Amino acid sequence: MIKKPKILNKTPNLTVLHAAKQYGLSEFQAQLVANRTDSVEQLDKILFPQLKHIQHPGALKNIDQAADIIAKAIQGNGFIVLATDYDTDGVTSAWVANQALQNYFGVDKSRIQHIISERQTGYGITDEVVQRILNLDGQIDLVISADQGSSDEPRIQQLKQHGIKVCVTDHHQIPIDGPPASAACIINPQQAGCQYDKTVAGCFVIFLVMTQVRQRLIEHGWIDKETPSLKNLALNVALGTVADSVSLKSPNNRAIVKAGLQLINNFHSPAWQAMRQLNDNQGQAFDAEFLGFQVATRINAASRVSDVNTALKFLQAETIDEAALYLEQLDSDNLNRREQQEVMLKQAQLQAQQNYKDSSYSISLKLTGNPGIQGIIASRIGEQYGLPTVAMTDLQDGFLAGSARGIVADVDLRQAFQWMSEQNNELFTSMGGHKGAAGCMIPIEQFGSFQSLFEQAIQNQLGDEAPAPTIETDGELADWQLVPQLIDEISQLEPFGREWPKPIFSGRFKLLQQRWVGQTQTHLSCKLQSIGGTILQAIYFNARQDDSEQLDITTGQWVQCAYEPNLNRFAGRTSLQLRLTTLLSA
The missing domain is CATH 3.90.1640.30 (inorganic pyrophosphatase (n-terminal core))
Known part of the structure; x- marks a missing residue:
């Protein structure tokens, strides 16, 4: 059985908290900033990103x-x-x-x-x-x-x-x-x-x-x-930067993403005009989260299930009709990718259940299917178990291609792979990547060796205690803060991404109503009541693996949640909705 996630509240750096308030931030905003950095160096460039800061x-x-x-x-x-x-x-x-x-x-x-x-x-x-x-x-x-x-x-x-x-x-x-x-x-x-x-x-x-x-x-x-400067190219540099999950605490990355988003939201580019036609983000400006989850997923889908050149042609399109045509193909590729992903995810979940122990430091999966999807599988399984995960796909030519995700902050995958190669010089055909995400290819007969060496490499880095799922939050919100204006205050600290994450909060609520929704009946829609009596709508995506799984919570009981606050717009009304990332019995 998977260990229950620990909900931990971040401790703000008081020096940064004071410095952030000097720049005119509210106490709430300053605390969010102080939860994300321990240094006041370049704080002005982080808070107010501009191209001149690059x-x-x-x-x-x-x-x-x-x-x-x-x-x-x-x-x-x-x-x-x-x-x-x-x-x-x-x-x-x-x-x-x-x-x-x-x-x-x-x-x-x-x-x-x-x-x-x-x-x-x-x-x-x-x-x-x-x-x-x-x-x-x-x-x-x-x-x-x-x-x-x-x-x-x-x-x-x-x-x-x-x-x-x-x-x-x-x-x-x-x-x-x-x-x-x-x-x-x-x-x-x-x-x-x-x-x-x-x-x-x-x-x-x-x-x-x-x-x-x-x-x-x-x-x-x-x-x-x-000849004009190249600053207008920032719009798609922003897309690539967000998609590659590099640090958004870096002043350089924050500046290029902020400038790129401003250009994107002018909608002068045929590609971005076509994207708005397909998905207008409920009338809101495109932000970094939209780039990562709505645009990059479609572009990546091209190389996963079809022809990567479609993605480049989409970005280079000279008319909105041309861009829309390529985007239609990317959207179709993305739907195809999702279908293949669900099949491979079921394989992965079964293997993970069979191989996981309380003492596990890692998960290594050997799958059949599309190798272009294994990185997504590694992320999903890794986040579910709170462990560094490698998903490998049989290429049917004597080799396995693998994608790894670090999941745990202290894990360095590139360093782990290097150590593994030194223990077995026949292990890797190729390898590369970053601290948090890496890829490799190995001979299929080396999978057992890879599995044991990966487990040992992660244990070497983490020490005697096996990792468990951990969710770090920005603390609890008072009832008076649980209003739509909260989103405006948070959005002033954008762009959010790796190392400058979108705020997640924790709280204790009474579960008033719950029902399963979505085509797969795996998303949980519920109504929550805070300790102070405020009633809120909440949605928990992928709360269970399939429609046969039962959660150990019942209507009327108190629950502990980690959540992102979001806006819900319906019938001309705007209200605050909680997007749950964890739901536990209190």
Whole structure:
């Protein structure tokens, strides 16, 4: 049986609390801020994000070298190949680079070749990507990677042997062997000696590189000095940044997301006009949560079940009708992804139930199905059990592809994988990723070894006590705060995301009514009464796995909840609704 989650209230940093109030925040807002950072350094940039606060591109190691190489390629006649990853960060990276080259620097459309990795063949500049590049009919002046390339020395070396230069732009961890020696240059804030913010996404890195290229082209007189800045590209840099779950406590990421959301909500872009037609967010402005859950899911679905190029074509669409056509396909892909996900989730839940023990430090799953969905499965199972989780899919070729999610704050997956590879040098065919999310490929016969080594690696990091589901909240709210105006006060601290999470509160309520809703009858709609007598509507999505499961709560009893406050608009009326994340017997 899964351990019941612990609801813990955060302890605000009193120094930050006082400093935040000096910037004009209310006591409530200041406490939310003090629950999210222990440092007053750059607090003004965190609270009031602006593009002028972004760290100068010059802090990126090798950026001048990259600007020279790309500027020279722009003056050539051959292909400029944009080799990017298949997720939303990679797709938006491709969009940023293409927009800069074509619409700002005057590169003819026919010279730009997009080669986006295939999720099925693995992350990075794979052998398949190399072959697609080599198959191009014509001279190649430069390959620019984005959101990948740092771990791909063998393939980059192969391209170099064919006389093809590769400029790597990336944000993933540098392998122990160092950056790819065969690359013409590498721009990655993770490399030794780079002074740039380590938390930025791949699309942000290529955005900075293209900003520096613009400056170089102006210096050489190759484009007009009045050529606009690239700030309008922030709209889809914001999308890629949110989708890649990088830190939104970083002033750089907060600035680009805030600026991007402002541009998105102007709805001048055909893609975003089409998105509003499909889902207008109940008439509210699109926020970071909307980007992550409504837009990125559709873009990621393309590479999971269909053709990733549909996502890029959607972002590049020149008319709303064209954008709507591609979005219709993305929406269909997303529905297909959900159906496949439900099948694989049932497999995963059964395996997790069979293998889980109170003493477990991790969960490793061996599944059949679409490998593009395993990351979602790892997240869902990991959050359910409160454990680092790897979901692996049989590729039917002797290998398993895996996606891991750290779930527990103190876990470093990249470090765990590195330790595992040192214990068994035949374990990984490939691996990469971040502290909280990583991917790998292993021979199928190594699954047992992987399972035991992953468990040991996590135990090494966490110590003697196995982790349990934990929900950290911003404390309890008084009855007078449980009104729609609460949302306005919270929204002034946006954008929310990783390391700057949307507020979650805890509370004790009496359960007045409950009923199962939704097509699968797994969502719980209920009416709650606070200790002070306030009655509130609440919804608990995915409260149970299937319609046969029973919760150990009954109408009329007191319950302990963790929840997000939301607005519910119905029949012209606006009221506060609680979106429950946990519901326990009090």
